[in-house]
Amino acid sequence: MLIYPEGTRIKSDDQPVEIHGGFALMAKMGKAPVQPLAVVGARDISQNGTPFKRIFWRVFLKAGDCIAFDQMTATSRKEQAEEM
Numbered sequence: 001m002l003i004y005p006e007g008t009r010i011k012s013d014d015q016p017v018e019i020h021g022g023f024a025l026m027a028k029m030g031k032a033p034v035q036p037l038a039v040v041g042a043r044d045i046s047q048n049g050t051p052f053k054r055i056f057w058r059v060f061l062k063a064g065d066c067i068a069f070d071q072m073t074a075t076s077r078k079e080q081a082e083e084m
Contacts, residue, residue, distance in 0.1 A: 002037075011043065024081035028069055034084060036064035041049075 003023045010017055027034050041059040067084060074080045 013068065021081040021084075023084040026041075027076075027084070028077065032068040033068040035066050038062040038064075 003026070005019045005021075005023045006017055007020050023034070038061070039059065040062055041057065045057050045059065069080055069084075071082050072080050072081045
């Protein structure tokens with residue numbers, strides 16, 4: 001399952017990012033590790049002010065190491081969700 005924990009697209013590097021913790025609760029209940037991913041290059045697909053998309057633009061996914069709840073130092077569910 002793929003979840004974007006920000007809840008919205010990030011349109012600029014200056015925009016503050018707020019991560020919502022629901023993904024951590026779902027992973028904990030499903031006893032599943034979390035695989036962090038970053039979508040790189042998607043903001044540059046369309047040129048500013050135009051509805052046209054660039055046809056030959058590359059978008060990448062960068063994957064981090066999986067994070068399992070048994071690797072965490074926190075013990076309570078709330079602390080684990082914050083640490084995740």
